Amino acid sequence: MSSPCDPEYAPVGDVGAALMMIDSQLKAVYDGRTGKRAEEQRMADQVTASMGREGLDALLDGTCTLIYMFMTWLRAACEEHDKEVVEHVVPTLVGTMRMMPKTFRPEVIPTMAGLLIAAGTGLSPNLWRAQYGDWTAAEMNPLEATAVLLAEHINRISGGDRDFASRLITGALSRADQG
Incomplete structure (x- = not known):
């Protein structure tokens, strides 16, 4: 039975822009560039401010598409080991969210877990x-x-390859463009 929340009904959004923002954040974390984070955040704020409502909606949808694609990959990886993705991924990420109160206020954690x-x-x-x-x-x-x-979780479980999650998405986008 089909659900109104089935991905076939969802807008894909601007996955490329969303991936660029996520990849930039990951690189900043991996490189330990805490001093540059404020400058990078200012630039990201300028980019999003220039996008307009439609651009922001596309970026938002693109970010949700990334979450869907990452969780789909994680679900397949878990199933290969007879594990359940919700049981093995969600508690780990929610625990991390709880340790980041400036980014994840308690009231948004249930939405992100959802x-x-x-x-x-x-x-x-x-x-x-x-x-x-x-x-x-x-x-x-x-x-x-x-x-x-x-993305960081995927990179870590893929053997520490810091670009694995990004390559996963760019590969999928390339295949979609060819098909």
């Missing part, structure tokens, strides 16, 4: 979230950080 669970069970995270109203400004940084945490 996005992960929706994606992990094959539902579109953005359509799942749309059931509860419009996105709030307070959810924007946690949404981006959730995608970063997922």
Whole structure:
């Protein structure tokens, strides 16, 4: 039975721009560039401010698409080892969220966990979230950080390859363009 939250009904958004932002955040974390983070955040804020409403919506949808793609890959990896993605990934990421109170205020953690669970069970995270109203400004940084945490988790379990998650997505995008 089809769900109104089925990914086939979801807008894909600007996955390329979302991946660029996530990849930039990952590189900053890996390189330990804490001094440059404020400058990079200022530049990212300028880019998003110049996008307009449609561009921001596309970036938001693209970020949700990344979350869906990352969780789909993680679900397949877990299934290869007879494990359940929701059981093995979500608690780890929620625990990390709880250790980051400046990024993840307690009231947004259930929404971010819900996005992960929706994606992990094959539902579109953005359509799942749309059931509860419009996105709030307070959810924007946690949404981006959730995608970063997922990418970092994938990189770590892939043997520490810091670019694995990004290559996973760019490979999928390349295959989609060819098909």
